Amino acid sequence: MAKDSQAEAFVRFNRVQKSYDGETLVVKDLNLEIPKGEFLTMLGPSGSGKTTCLMMLAGFETATHGDIMLNGVSINNIPPHKRGIGMVFQNYALFPHMTVAENLSFPLEVRKLEKSVREEKVARALDMVEMGGFKGRRPAQLSGGQQQRIALARALVFEPELVLMDEPLGALDKQLREKMQFEITALAHRLGITVVYVTHDQTEALTMSDRVAVFNDGRIQQLATPDQLYEEPENSFVAQFIGENNTLNGVVKELKSDIATVKLDSGDIIDCKPVNVSEVGERTQVSIRPERVELNKSKLPKKAHTLTAEVLEFIYMGDTFRTRLKVAGNEDFIVKTRNSSNQVRLKPGEKVEIGWSPECCRALDA
Amino acid sequence: MVNSSPNSTLLSADGTPLKKSLSRSLRQQKIRALLLISPLLIFILVAFIMPIVSMLSRSVENDLVSQTLPATVSAIQSWDALSGELPDELVYKAFAQDIQNAAKVKVHTKVALRLNYEKSGIASLFKKTARKAKKWDMETDGPFKEKLIKVHKGWGEVEVWQIIKTHSPRYTSGYFLNAIDMRKTAEGADFQPEDKTILIKLFQRTLVMSLIITFSCILLGYPVAWLLANLPMRQANLLMILVLLPFWTSLLVRTSAWKVMLQQQGVINDILVQLSLVSDDARLIMINNEIGTIVAMTHILLPFMILPMYSVMQTIPPSYLRAAKSLGATNWTAFWRVYFPQSIPGIGAGSILVFILAIGYYITPEIVGGTKGVFISNRIAYHILKSLNWGLAAALGTILLVAVLILYWTYDKIVGIDNVKLGG
Numbered sequence: 079m080a081k082d083s084q085a086e087a088f089v090r091f092n093r094v095q096k097s098y099d100g101e102t103l104v105v106k107d108l109n110l111e112i113p114k115g116e117f118l119t120m121l122g123p124s125g126s127g128k129t130t131c132l133m134m135l136a137g138f139e140t141a142t143h144g145d146i147m148l149n150g151v152s153i154n155n156i157p158p159h160k161r162g163i164g165m166v167f168q169n170y171a172l173f174p175h176m177t178v179a180e181n182l183s184f185p186l187e188v189r190k191l192e193k194s195v196r197e198e199k200v201a202r203a204l205d206m207v208e209m210g211g212f213k214g215r216r217p218a219q220l221s222g223g224q225q226q227r228i229a230l231a232r233a234l235v236f237e238p239e240l241v242l243m244d245e246p247l248g249a250l251d252k253q254l255r256e257k258m259q260f261e262i263t264a265l266a267h268r269l270g271i272t273v274v275y276v277t278h279d280q281t282e283a284l285t286m287s288d289r290v291a292v293f294n295d296g297r298i299q300q301l302a303t304p305d306q307l308y309e310e311p312e313n314s315f316v317a318q319f320i321g322e323n324n325t326l327n328g329v330v331k332e333l334k335s336d337i338a339t340v341k342l343d344s345g346d347i348i349d350c351k352p353v354n355v356s357e358v359g360e361r362t363q364v365s366i367r368p369e370r371v372e373l374n375k376s377k378l379p380k381k382a383h384t385l386t387a388e389v390l391e392f393i394y395m396g397d398t399f400r401t402r403l404k405v406a407g408n409e410d411f412i413v414k415t416r417n418s419s420n421q422v423r424l425k426p427g428e429k430v431e432i433g434w435s436p437e438c439c440r441a442l443d444a
Numbered sequence: 445m446v447n448s449s450p451n452s453t454l455l456s457a458d459g460t461p462l463k464k465s466l467s468r469s470l471r472q473q474k475i476r477a478l479l480l481i482s483p484l485l486i487f488i489l490v491a492f493i494m495p496i497v498s499m500l501s502r503s504v505e506n507d508l509v510s511q512t513l514p515a516t517v518s519a520i521q522s523w524d525a526l527s528g529e530l531p532d533e534l535v536y537k538a539f540a541q542d543i544q545n546a547a548k549v550k551v552h553t554k555v556a557l558r559l560n561y562e563k564s565g566i567a568s569l570f571k572k573t574a575r576k577a578k579k580w581d582m583e584t585d586g587p588f589k590e591k592l593i594k595v596h597k598g599w600g601e602v603e604v605w606q607i608i609k610t611h612s613p614r615y616t617s618g619y620f621l622n623a624i625d626m627r628k629t630a631e632g633a634d635f636q637p638e639d640k641t642i643l644i645k646l647f648q649r650t651l652v653m654s655l656i657i658t659f660s661c662i663l664l665g666y667p668v669a670w671l672l673a674n675l676p677m678r679q680a681n682l683l684m685i686l687v688l689l690p691f692w693t694s695l696l697v698r699t700s701a702w703k704v705m706l707q708q709q710g711v712i713n714d715i716l717v718q719l720s721l722v723s724d725d726a727r728l729i730m731i732n733n734e735i736g737t738i739v740a741m742t743h744i745l746l747p748f749m750i751l752p753m754y755s756v757m758q759t760i761p762p763s764y765l766r767a768a769k770s771l772g773a774t775n776w777t778a779f780w781r782v783y784f785p786q787s788i789p790g791i792g793a794g795s796i797l798v799f800i801l802a803i804g805y806y807i808t809p810e811i812v813g814g815t816k817g818v819f820i821s822n823r824i825a826y827h828i829l830k831s832l833n834w835g836l837a838a839a840l841g842t843i844l845l846v847a848v849l850i851l852y853w854t855y856d857k858i859v860g861i862d863n864v865k866l867g868g
Contacts, residue, residue, distance in 0.1 A: 185771035
């Protein structure tokens with residue numbers, strides 16, 4: 079099984095480390111396998127090592143230790159221009175002194191393709207991103223979204239099997255960004271290319287990717303599909319980083335296979351699903367999503383522990399209500415409820431009983 | 445305020461036309477801005493524009509003859525200079541009157557000096573005549589034709605009168621003709637005799653050597669500018685100080701240092717001899733000729749090339765080179781097709797700066813140039829300080845100025861001056 083997956087992996091990071099100054103590791107022991115045709119996103123805060131990983135894959139940085147394999151071959155000593163990897167840069171890096179057509183033709187010229195072939199491929203790539211009419215323009219005459227499409231077309235025009243994207247949508251406004259997110263994923267799936275995408279925007283990561291690698295502190299914290307990542311975070315960093323999250327601190331009192339009883343610092347007792355705890359007496363950070371908190375006691379399973387909460391703030395957001403509560407000493411406990419006809423609207427100062435089903439509440443590392 | 449067409453004129457809140465109230469509100473700002481720059485404006489006007497204009501006007505001005513010899517100038521107009529005959533008595537009489545007046549107020553020496561540029565010997569002719577003419581009685585002592593020729597046989601030469609006639613108009617092209625190794629004669633413009641042609645050669649040398657200096661600066665400066673733009677901050681700062689160091693040292697010291705380096709008993713020759721690359725009796729001559737000027741001036745003007753190149757290269761993000769490489773270009777192709785074209789505005793700016801500075805450079809060629817390595821500016825200085833032929837100096841300066849403007853114009857046509865960037 080392990081051998082099979084190695085053979086399948088199109089891109090493989092094998093125990094890769096990277097240090098710039100010889101004192102600190104920016105990337106610590108990275109192991110990652112990407113099968114052909116996958117859209118993988120590297121997500122993480124700035125300085126987490128995700129861009130360094132991308133640059134090592136592209137060949138602009140060398141790994142201090144370990145191997146990077148492409149198609150089963152180590153590419154550590156192959157210079158970037160021989161790797162045949164397409165790349166879309168953060169600010170597009172379209173050559174300002176060349177027209178759109180010349181920009182697209184550049185990778186074909188350095189591959190010494192014939193003129194007629196070049197023209198045909200350029201035209202096809204431009205049609206692919208619906209920019210057929212912009213051949214003669216200079217990059218400066220294009221809008222941000224148009225430049226983005228040209229950069230994409232240029233990275234694809236020489237038909238690479240692997241395309242790297244370094245925060246390509248960072249400079250666009252929200253609406254355009256959402257449109258481009260959709261277009262890029264659709265294009266990637268249609269062409270069957272493998273994409274490694276770097277971003278710090280979690281929504282982008284969740285909506286676009288087949289799998290997401292969450293980076294922090296030079297390590298992959300969790301590598302999973304978007305829904306797993308959101309619903310089953312494996313540690314408190316991922317839980318905090320992806321989506322909104324309420325945390326409560328406490329000590330494990332009782333530990334069974336699928337349920338852990340935690341005594342919070344305030345003295346309250348709650349039930350959770352044990353994820354990252356292994357023994358009684360261990361400190362833990364309990365994580366629960368705002369939309370999984372139940373205000374209606376009748377919907378809770380029997381014997382479920384409940385907590386008394388004080389309403390601090392009620393925010394009307396149209397389709398949802400956000401209620402800020404004080405729960406077990408935590409004044410930033412958020413509850414999100416849908417705006418339905420029978421939903422209660424709480425007022426500040428009110429006292430309520432809240433609860434949740436134990437499988438929605440995850441006991442993670444402290 | 446009555447409005448003839450109220451529909452077409454926008455009014456501000458109090459009823460005055462919007463344009464009027466806008467210009468009123470802006471006028472205050474404009475006056476304040478003008479006041480702020482006025483000290484500099486006045487300084488530039490007095491210390492820069494006015495001297496240049498007066499210098500330029502000297503290159504065509506020629507009122508010395510017409511002012512000193514007014515009667516002669518008007519009388520000589522009817523004389524046909526090409527007839528081969530001497531002017532008639534009227535002209536001689538007018539001249540005697542003029543030279544007597546001039547001698548009384550002692551201005552005849554100036555015009556004598558001026559005409560001496562055209563034919564040496566005229567100065568002494570004038571001085572001698574003036575001494576005698578002071579004692580003449582204009583009413584009784586005629587006829588003056590014989591009298592003047594008796595004083596000096598020079599007055600019997602047609603050429604002398606031709607020169608006076610040729611230089612009698614208030615404005616003359618004579619200086620410019622001189623500046624391009626020609627002279628103004630009664631028959632029109634003519635080339636100077638072979639042994640007196642020097643200026644055209646000097647102009648050519650100035651242009652060719654300035655071009656060589658500019659290209660050497662590009663070759664030497666480009667890698668330095670590239671390093672400056674691409675090294676980490678700390679090393680780049682150190683390198684920048686090294687580049688700027690020459691600015692903080694006196695020009696004279698730097699130029700003299702090159703003298704020490706390049707002379708036949710100098711450092712470079714000593715090393716070459718010690719390495720047995722050059723035999724002791726065949727030491728290289730690198731100073732007081734073209735090589736000395738080119739080496740020293742390239743060194744002195746190098747920062748003017750590096751700084752504009754650097755400021756342009758700084759704005760080229762490294763991601764362009766990376767993009768080119770990721771698209772399959774080798775290091776050289778990436779540089780040549782992507783980086784170099786974007787750095788051209790910097791090369792252009794640096795070249796214009798260096799070339800214009802080089803073409804008018806004076807001190808360095810003067811010190812290390814000897815006779816083979818001097819520029820046109822050294823000739824201008826010679827005419828201003830030694831021969832006192834300011835008109836010729838002004839004409840030479842004007843030609844230099846026009847040459848620079850023409851080059852600037854062609855550069856603008858070919859590359860576009862908007863593409864020149866000195867920063868940002």
